[in-house]
Amino acid sequence: MKPIIVAIDDRLANPGDTLSLAGHLDEESYALGEHEFCLPHGIEYDLVLTNAGEGILVTGILKTCAVGECDRCLAPASMDIAAEVDEYYLFEEPEHPADDEDEADYSLVSSDKTIDLAGALLPSLVMETPFVVLCKPDCKGLCPVCGANLNEEDCGHAAQVNRTRSEERLDSNPFSVLAGLTFDDEKNSEESVEDSAEEGAEDSTKESVEGRDSDSKR
Template sequence: MGKIDVSRAIKDPGQAYAFETDVTLEPMEVLGDPVGFREVRVAGEYLSPGDARVSVKADVSATADSRCSRCLTPVTFPVTAQVDAVFDRQPDPEDPDLYSFEASTVELTDAVRDALLLELPLRVLCKPDCKGLCPVCGIDLNNGTCTCQEGAEVKNPFSALKDIVLDDEEV
């Protein structure tokens, strides 16, 4: 899984070969939020341009599991991405666009994960107008209400911040 045998391409530079595989990705954390990808399917083609290199172009589809960045509810959504990666037996460490491979097996996991992460929304939301959690009592404002925000003191969230900064300066 996640590996392709590219020996045919290396023997026959310039000739493209089709492939299809599944990739398993470990759960990860992105900007403090847990992110997992399931059902990661990769389909495309690989070819060797020579020079002990292999280029892979493929479509990736997956199901992403994360959580709403406002209310922390679990959110599941489909993601598609494109892999357009070059694998080199001795990649230049200065070149972040090159992935390494050994013998005649290309391991797609890193390239697929990088491609999927690029397609994640900057902020995952359960719905566009999610009201989030009350910053004072933590209640989910989509399901309930509280009176925290009615007090004059929290009318402007930055006024509290300003007080803290001023206090620090006095000390």
């Protein structure tokens, strides 16, 4: 980010003095991890600098429109970002600095009595940028078979992919082998049904034979 140099002059000479700054920064892009974001309209900022006695407290807000690449479909993803700015610039290094660098949440006023506000704006912008970038919350992504953008067309592979995934989940399930097992109660029940059916068939056959014998005797 380009430097935004502000002189700490008579306007901020005494504790309690404030200075309002608002403007536009023609920043073109910034990065977050592997993502690169374009800033087609730059950055608007509205800040207040306050002499807090031991340093200059910078508070305010910045606004911008960032354009990145959707993590699912790779299409451009635009987002409006509004970030709060809160940075402290000490006049001198503290007598007892924090051992942990992460706890040392301050910068220093330079020897020429200036501060660079870019050091306050960029971290605030990064903090409000989503780590997972989506063109829309319900983005369907790309087809893993043919690479088609599923937001724009239905290539017909979705059902095939879902079926394959279901089969893979079933195969990887350690309890899937139980699907082919027959419990004793079920087995006995099935055998009982089969026996009943066989007995019924035998009784029916016996009755039929007895009926024919009776008719022949008559």
